[in-house]
Amino acid sequence: MADLRHLSPLGPGFAALQAGRCTLAERPHRAKTGLRPFRGRAAALSEVLGGPLPAPQGRAETPHATLLWSGRGAWLALGAEAAALAPRLHGLAGVTDESDAWAELILTGPDAEAVLARLCPLDARSLTPASAAPTELAHSRALITREGEGFGLLLPRSSAAWTVHEIGAAMRSIAAQQGLGAG
Amino acid sequence: MSRLASGGLVDRSRRLSFTFDGRRLSGHPGDTLASALLANGVRLVGRSFKYHRPRGIFSAGSEEPNALMEIGVGARRTPNTRATRVMLTEGLVARSQNAWPSPAFDLMAVNDLAAPLLGAGFYYKTFMWPKSFWERVYEPLIRRAAGLGRLAGQDDPDVYDQAFAHADLLVIGAGPAGLMAALEAGEAGARVILADEDFTLGGRLNAETAPLAGAAPHAWAAHTVARLSAMPNVTLMPRTTVFGAYDGGMYGAVQEVAGHLAAPPEGCPRETHWRIRAQAAVLCAGAIERPVAFPGNDRPGVMLASALRSYITRFGVAPGQRVAVFTNNDDGWRTAQAVEAAGLTLAALIDSREGVSPPTLSGRVITGAVVTDTAGRRGLTGLTLRAGSRTEQLAVDCLAVSGGWNPTLHLTAHLGGRPEWDPGLAAFVPSAAHVPGLRVAGAAAGVFTTAGALAGGQAAAAEALAELGRTAPGLPLPEAEDMPPRLTPLWAVPARGRAWVDLQNDVTTKDIATARDEAFGAPEHLKRYTTLGMATDQGKTGNVLALGVLGALTGRGPEEVGTTTFRPPYTPVTLAALAGRHARGAFQPVREAPSNALARARGAPMIEAGLWKRAAYFPQAGDTSWRDACDREVGFVREAVGVSDVSTLGKIEITGPDAAALLDRVYTGTFSTLAPGRVRYGVMLREDGFVFDDGTTACLGPGHYVMTTTTANAGPVLRHLEFCLQVLWPELDAVCASVTEGWAQFAVAGPKGRALLERVVAEDVSDAAFPFMACGSVSVAGVPGRLFRISFSGERAWEIAVPSGHGDALARLLAEEAEALGGGLYGMEALNVLRIEKGHVTGAELHGRTTAFDCGFAKMMSSKKDYIGRAGAARPGLNGPERAQLVGVKPVDPGAKLLAGAKFLNRGAEAVAAEEQGDLTSVCHSPVLGHMIGLGFVVNGRARRGEVIRMVDLLRGADIEVEICAPHFVDPEGERLRG
CATH class of the missing domain: 3.30.70.1400 (Aminomethyltransferase beta-barrel domains)
Incomplete structure (x- = not known):
């Protein structure tokens, strides 16, 4: 029986986008697990995870995963495998394997904030290393984090290619406008 | 040439060449198209909308009603662009509008002779007879004569951008009030955005000469702008119009980016639509001068008095050599002084007020006088004035008119605020509460002195800073003029002849009187009946004047008359800017199903299902139409094995x-x-x-x-x-x-389905181990997946799911295996045929107006528990023979076409709504049966099987007989399902 090749949401061989002083690169694929604790089970869930669940719009690091708040009563654990977690979370939470449901990208460069402003209504200044912001990006959804001076973007898989194209257009727009100079 | 020997903020060391109506002209950096035209002696720039009367440049700002041009060539040609707002650039191409063959000689001026027929509301009164002529003759003629500029008629090659911005304080307008507000807040460390529609910041400081901080006002403006540019917490946005105030501290703005370039760099937007979220904002948009209505006040050469000052002081241009000034307020005197300071001849300063003392001038000063007429068809040559009983004629080529100032308070009314009349100023000013978080300062608040504007801007910023929890630095205010202008209202000069109020739409004082006489005297009626204020200038120079005229006619002041309201946008905004990048193919996000790369490689056309793209069918060489592919794929499923991507569910x-x-x-x-x-x-x-x-x-x-x-x-x-x-x-x-995103899911359907499954699934998929309606975790080609034995096609079928990252690979594997078994991929067209053949309903039937009873699901409604809709579904009228119930239909003539959306009628019934028996919701050609079949709803349909009724579609001209049958056309007992 043949092996089923695993593809990134952006297709095979996605090369980082570069325009002006900005780069958009795909992060290496890693496991992602959706966690939704049952009533009154958040504390027990935290114990299994080895760290408290972050507050709304928050991000927390635990020994085995990065936890991002992703919505009401929902968290996304980056770097944690659903199959490994599920047995320990039986009766505590709904567990979904979201490893393939998201494209993970990182936007860096001095113009990253200006590019994000073309796409997202969120105030980039409000994003700290402890932030996880589910928001709108180019008329689609995104979960945005701060990565150093740049931004981490989690995009739903099925529209990731389209969204990446839109980010590229915004990057080129910023770069082209800088070429205009003052005035 | 009309360029003054010296003066102005233009860069005289460089020349820019441009064309107007094919004539090569030149100007300087810092000119607008309007100032450059005036510098070249061009006074006639277009024709008015209705009467095609000659029109000249009237103002120096975005309130311009006359100088509308087509700018650019080819696909980038843009109509209705105000020349007063166009930044002059090298190679600019401009053409006048609404005049043929030229502004100087316009054939449509014949309209002016028909003026008595074209007064207010003419299309309700004239062109009514004969009745048949309206649609065939009059309306097409009027339509062709209407409109000002022409669209390019080609696809817009420009790109447009959109962006979000955030600020502690948004300052709207960079005149004295705005610059001071931005400075105060900037020095306090707040995040400030200062936006102005102009390319040179400074507002009226660039057009006045009264000293500010002991020097020319434009110097202080430039120095302040430099100070602000150096502050990292301040963002300057010139060429950016804040066009609207919205809820929650949101402001809409449009920024001109590359529109002025003949060839913008690749990917560079022409305009950017900004949505600015501001904790606080200050409106420092200044004020717009209003004219006086007097006979002949629309000739080229008649302009606003402050505009004349702008052309002299900011651009170093003389719009005329022999100038008269007609004013009812002190501000008009400044124009007379500017005329003489520029070395031009002041023919007369005509002040309508008695008992005032204008400053000493070389030219004549006449008080208690009014202008009663003008002369000069294509350009002003003279005027007639009346002082008491004496009349006199003067030769002039430019008449500067000042009737007072209207604060630019539009944004304060965008959320329902209603301006208030200030009788002392004879102007509308913003009411106390209008837009939450928005303050008003300077002339926009009715403070008409420079000192007052500076102080007001600083005070507004200080209040905003306090709310933000910051300390205002209390910067020292520069010394500035502080002479509040006095005014005596004069709306219309009592004299015979047409006096214009709306220059663009050709609305006169006579039209206002007519409207009042015909009982359309309320401001909202007046506006719509006369079309005053409805042109592209949105009545900026005419609206308040019209209210004053109306008030004078009815013996009331403007405060009693009221005002029409203001809505965004403040000035016209291109639809392309509002769309931004989300236009054409990028209009909305595209969601790709996991197998789409394979589908496209196979040449499958894609259809849209919401935001998803799904393969319609898979063409092969030799196909003559899509039906060949569709029928073939239906055959795969009914006779071998078909594979379809159902990940989008x-x-x-x-x-x-x-x-x-x-x-x-x-x-x-x-x-x-x-x-x-x-x-x-x-x-x-x-x-x-x-x-x-x-x-x-x-x-x-x-x-x-x-x-x-x-x-x-x-x-x-x-x-x-x-x-x-x-x-x-x-x-x-x-x-x-x-979990829609995380799973790729494929239907595997057909008699050879199990053979296929056995090749990819590790577990036992026999009937015993995996009966109909079973499910479970399985290993799919080494990947953990899920298997569901369910069928939408009616054949023995499964749905097999793997994590979406493996979807593409699984699709290819399943396609290969299916083809080896004599089957293959099937798309949406075949999927639809299969499900109609089996009578399975989809959104076409579940459109929100059908009940479970209608669809034949009554048996599925439990009587043992409550559930959402149970009580609602039991209401009288939702069950019973009166309901249109799901049926199948087939044409009596097997070659006839069924049309989805058609209606059902009984034989012999009249084709009217009362006779309707139901409608046809889904149709297809069934390759199994060899004719078209359909699903639909017919009144009491379940009891009428075998009956022949009519399918009628009046729009597409169809009326055929169809037979009602059970909705299951193929394998009605469902034997194939369970194997």
Whole structure:
């Protein structure tokens, strides 16, 4: 029986986008697990995870995963495998394997904030290393984090290619406008 | 030439060449197109809308009603652009509008002779007879004569951008009030955005000469702008018009980026639409001068007095050599002084007021006088004035008119604020409460002195800073003029002849009187009856004047008359800018199903299902039409094995101790009895008893379910479940998660389906191990996946799911295996044929107006439990023979075409709504049966099988006989399903 090749949401061989002083690169694929604790089970869930669940719009690091708040009563654990977690979370939470449901990208460069402003209504200044912001990006959804001076973007898989194209257009727009100079 | 020997802020060391109506002209950097035209002695720039009267440049700002040009060539040609707002650039191409063959000689000026027929509301009174002529003759003629500029008629090659910005303080307008506000807030460390529609910041400081901080006002403006540019917390946005105030501190703005360039760099937007979220804002948009209405006040050469000052002082241009000034207020005197300071001849300063003392001038000063007429068809040559009983004529080539100032308060009214009349100023000023978070300063607030504007801007910023928790630095205010101008209202000069109020739409004082006489005297009626204020200048120079005229006619002041309201945008905004990048193919996000790369490689056309792209069919060499492919794919499924991508259907995982209870409450059927490893079909109703969605729910383990929904309802069903859990039953302990993105899912259907499955699934998939409606975790080509034995096609079928990252690979593997078995991929067209043949309903039937009873689901409605919609569905009128019920139909003539959307009528019935028996919702050609079949709803349909009725479509001209039958055309007993 043949092996089923695993593809990134952006297709095979996605090369980082570069325009002006900005780069958009795909992060290496890693496991992602959706966690939704049952009533009154958040504390027990935290114990299994080895760290408290972050507050709304928050991000927390635990020994085995990065936890991002992703919505009401929902968290996304980056770097944690659903199959490994599920047995320990039986009766505590709904567990979904979201490893393939998201494209993970990182936007860096001095113009990253200006590019994000073309796409997202969120105030980039409000994003700290402890932030996880589910928001709108180019008329689609995104979960945005701060990565150093740049931004981490989690995009739903099925529209990731389209969204990446839109980010590229915004990057080129910023770069082209800088070429205009003052005035 | 009319360029002054010296003066102005233009860069005289460089020349820019441009063309106007084909003539090569030149100007300087810092010119607008209007100032450059005036510098070249061009006074006639177009023709008015209705009467095609010659028009000249009237103002120096965005309130310009006359100088509308087409700018650019080819696909980038843009009509209705105000020359007063166009930054002059090298190679600019401009053309006048609404004049043929030229502004100097316009054939349509014949309209002016017909003026008595074209007064206010003419299209309600004239061109009425004969009645048949309206649609055939008059309307097309009027339509062709209407409109000003022409669209390019080609695809717009420019790109447009959109962006969001955030600020502690948004300052709208960079005149003295705005610059001071920005400075005060900037020095306090606040995040400031200063926006101005002009390319040179400074507002009227660039057009006045009264000293500011002991020097020319423009010097202080330039120095302040430099100071602000150096502050990292201040963002300057020139060429940016804040066009609207919206809820929640949001402001809309459009920034001109590359429109002025003949060839913008690749990817560079022409304009950017900004949405600015500001904690606080200050409106420092200044004021717009209003004219006086007097006979002949529309000739080229008649302009606003402050505009004349702007052309002299900012641009170093003389719009005329022999100038008269007509004013009712002190500000007009400044124009007279500017005329003489520039070395031009002041023919006369004509002040309508008695007992005032204008300053000493070389030219004549006449008080208590009014202008009663002008002369000069294509350009002003003279005027007639009247002082008491004496009349006199003067030769002039420019008449500067000042009737007072109107604060630019439009944004304060965008959220329902109503301006108030200030009788002392004879102007409307912003009311106290208008837009939350927005303050007003300077002339926009009715403070008409420079000192007052500086102080007001600083005070507004200080108040905003206090609210933001910051300390205002209290910067020292520069010394500036502080002479409040006095005014005596004069709206219209009593004299014979047409006096213009709206220059663009050709509305005169006579039209206002006519409207009042015909009982359209309320401002909202007046506006629409006369079209005053409805041109592209939105009545900026005419509206208040019109209210004054109306008030004078009715013996009331403007405060009693009231005013029309203001809505965004402040100045016209291109639709392309509002669309930004989301135009054409990028209009909305595109969602790709996992097998789409393979489908496209096979040449499959893609159709849209909501935001998803799905393969329609898979063409092969030799196909003559899509039907060949569709029929072939139906054959795969009915005779061998077909594979289709069903990943787009919604998938929701529901877990928790009360998951089963939730399912029982949202579905009509019982799911708490569903055992692990089993799947059940479910119907979901709305509260009112109508069908919301249908799908299957699988039990993967105790308290663990996966629900599928239709593609279109994936989001709505999830929202519905969340509403149930958060609002209706917060006591239920269950959670829902959308997993549509995470799974690639394929239908494998047909008699050879099991043979295919055995080649990719590790586990035993025999009937014994995996009967109909079973489900479970399986290993698919080495990858952990899920298998569901369910069928939409009516054949023996499964749906096989793997994590979406493996979807493309699985699709290729399944296609290969299917083809080896004599089958292949099938697309949406074949999928639709298969399900119609089996009588399975989709969104075409579940469109929100059908009940479970209508669709034949009555047996699925449990009598043992309550569920959403149960009570609603039991209401009288929703059950019984009066309902249109799901049936199948086939044409009596097998060669006839069925049309989805057609209506059913009984034989012999009149084709009217009262006789309607139902409608046809889905049709297809069935390759199995060899003719068209359809699903639809017919009144009492289930009892009428075998009856012949008519299918009627009046729009497409069809009226054929059809036979009502059961909705299951192929394998009605469902034998093939269970194997």
